[in-house]
Amino acid sequence: MFGPRINWRTINFSPEAVFDFSNKNLNLIAVLRDNLFVEDCIILELKAGQEIIPYFKAKLISQMKIAKELKGILGNVNPKNYNVGNEISIF
Template sequence: MITKKYLKDLVYRVNGAAIEVHKHLGPGLLESIYHKCMIQELSLRGINFQSELTIPIEYKGLELESDLRCDLFIENCLVLELKAADKVLPVHVAKLMSYMNLLEAPIGLMINYNVINIYNEGQKTYVNELFRRLEEE
């Protein structure tokens, strides 16, 4: 059973992986480079994930093909979106929240590598109604 404690620990572990990647590469590279390095770092840390997961769309009882892909879907409960942008825009947050809802994931994490200090300014956690309904422990 997934708990808030489990998810908070998972976010901590994924943030650690992101910090490690940023420590080695710094800002200024393409998002695809950070993505490849995150795949490697998550694997080294034994964290299960799916990369470039196609997100299904259900419309009026039908499942439709889509071109929506989440960067990383971690442990089947955390959506990780990676950016290498000057600023995370509201549209980026809306996309993350939509992916969380479509994948029925209670928590999401936005990592922007184009910052000097990733811990203070490059990561933000988002939750939805599914998270609010989870048990604490």
């Protein structure tokens, strides 16, 4: 959906990313999908629900911790919300 427009503007992005991390002496590999990783510094997650529930925020914050230095943007693009404005959270 956003891919052609982002390519036109020559912005580097990927729909998934692989990160190595360790937790309690375990070395793990995390594959994060369903987000856009923009310029290797921003995780962009778009939702189309009635509202952004706390689970979505917690999931994005967890992904940011795994990826370490990335910033996160969580946006709600539900067409019903266009009349009252979109909710966007930046972490």
